[in-house]
Amino acid sequence: MHEPSDAAWLLAAALAASVAGMGWLALAMDVHARQVWGRALAPAGARVLRILGWLGLAVALTLCLAADHPSMAALVWVMALAGAAAGVAFVLAWRARWLGMLAPWVRGARGDRR
Numbered sequence: 305m306h307e308p309s310d311a312a313w314l315l316a317a318a319l320a321a322s323v324a325g326m327g328w329l330a331l332a333m334d335v336h337a338r339q340v341w342g343r344a345l346a347p348a349g350a351r352v353l354r355i356l357g358w359l360g361l362a363v364a365l366t367l368c369l370a371a372d373h374p375s376m377a378a379l380v381w382v383m384a385l386a387g388a389a390a391g392v393a394f395v396l397a398w399r400a401r402w403l404g405m406l407a408p409w410v411r412g413a414r415g416d417r418r
Contacts, residue, residue: 311371315380318367322381322388325360327406328353330392339400341412353407361385 330336332353334344345353364384368377395402404410 314367314371315384318364318371318381319384319388321360321364321367322384323391324406325357325364326385326388326392327357327395327403328360329357330396331403331407331410332357336396336400336403337410339396340404341410343412345410349410 331340332345332350334350337343337345337350365377365381368381368384371377372380392403404412
């Protein structure tokens with residue numbers, strides 16, 4: 305077991321990894337890519353975002369396992385996934401362009417200056 309402050313940092317990092325992972329998975333979808341960048345991604349770009357998304361979720365699980373025993377870590381991880389999914393959904397509904405910060409290498413449609 306870790307010190308409580310160490311566990312708090314590990315869990316905060318797990319939540320950040322969950323949000324990034326869910327965001328990347330959302331950006332890999334055509335409809336959300338159009339919301340953020342005004343165009344769909346190329347298949348290779350969507351594949352990269354899907355891989356990053358799954359890696360982010362795996363990192364979140366690893367961090368949760370490092371912070372606590374496996375049964376509690378699994379519960380916290382599932383809760384982090386649910387919270388991250390809700391947060392990403394709210395950002396997509398309110399300020400979709402903010403998710404573009406997760407993939408700064410992707411450019412928007414030509415002439416798109418928003």
